[in-house]
Amino acid sequence: MMSITKERFTFLNKFIESPAQVGSITPSSKFLVNKMFENVSWDNLDTIVELGAGTGVFTSHLSKHKKVSTKAVIIEKDNQMRRNLETAYPSLTFGSDAERLDLLLHKLNIPRVDCIVSGLPFANFPLELRKNIMKAISKSLKPDGLFIAFQYSLQMKSMLKQYFDHVEVGFELRNIPPAFVYTCAKKKEGN
Numbered sequence: 001m002m003s004i005t006k007e008r009f010t011f012l013n014k015f016i017e018s019p020a021q022v023g024s025i026t027p028s029s030k031f032l033v034n035k036m037f038e039n040v041s042w043d044n045l046d047t048i049v050e051l052g053a054g055t056g057v058f059t060s061h062l063s064k065h066k067k068v069s070t071k072a073v074i075i076e077k078d079n080q081m082r083r084n085l086e087t088a089y090p091s092l093t094f095g096s097d098a099e100r101l102d103l104l105l106h107k108l109n110i111p112r113v114d115c116i117v118s119g120l121p122f123a124n125f126p127l128e129l130r131k132n133i134m135k136a137i138s139k140s141l142k143p144d145g146l147f148i149a150f151q152y153s154l155q156m157k158s159m160l161k162q163y164f165d166h167v168e169v170g171f172e173l174r175n176i177p178p179a180f181v182y183t184c185a186k187k188k189e190g191n
């Protein structure tokens with residue numbers, strides 16, 4: 001696993017290379033990580049997906065807390081960051097594109113998942129990509145599954161409400177920058 005300094009350096013470099021894709025200058029804080037997972041019931045989890053893993057602060061948390069039998073699929077677009085994670089977590093499964101999540105799960109023979117956590121910077125994405133990712137999430141999540149995402153603004157709230165009946169918004173000040181945490185449940189039929 002990378003040292004904290006190396007992790008921050010990699011992250012900053014990646015932000016400089018592709019600011020819109022990476023969306024932040026530094027990995028999420030441990031406070032934000034804890035808040036993201038506070039509603040996850042590890043004992044009842046058979047499958048979990050992480051979108052936009054970056055240098056792996058969520059990956060590390062989920063790999064420590066999940067049951068051995070829980071399948072975890074980690075999605076990261078940046079090749080270098082994904083390869084680092086593949087080396088650090090050889091027992092997890094990896095993919096590259098959040099917008100193709102449903103196709104990847106189909107290929108892996110995983111019908112639908114219990115929980116999807118996201119670090120994707122939706123606010124930086126064009127509307128079409130946002131919609132395609134939300135459709136892929138919707139197709140991939142069990143009807144009683146949880147979608148948990150952090151964002152630096154409330155911009156995504158209305159789109160999330162189109163896909164989920166319950167959208168709860170929390171806030172974590174101890175992060176750079178402070179972040180909103182959306183916990184979304186129960187998909188509306190037909191989305």
Ligand SMILES: C[S@@+](CC[C@H](N)C(=O)[O-])C[C@H]1O[C@@H](n2cnc3c(N)ncnc32)[C@H](O)[C@@H]1O
Nearest residue numbers: 021022023027028052053054076077097098119
């Ligand atoms: C804000 S960073 C979050 C990283 C990490 N989860 C954290 O909280 O520190 C967003 C990550 O999403 C990745 N990403 C952006 N677009 C993506 C896409 N379409 N599919 C998969 N990953 C994507 C970026 O490469 C970046 O690593």
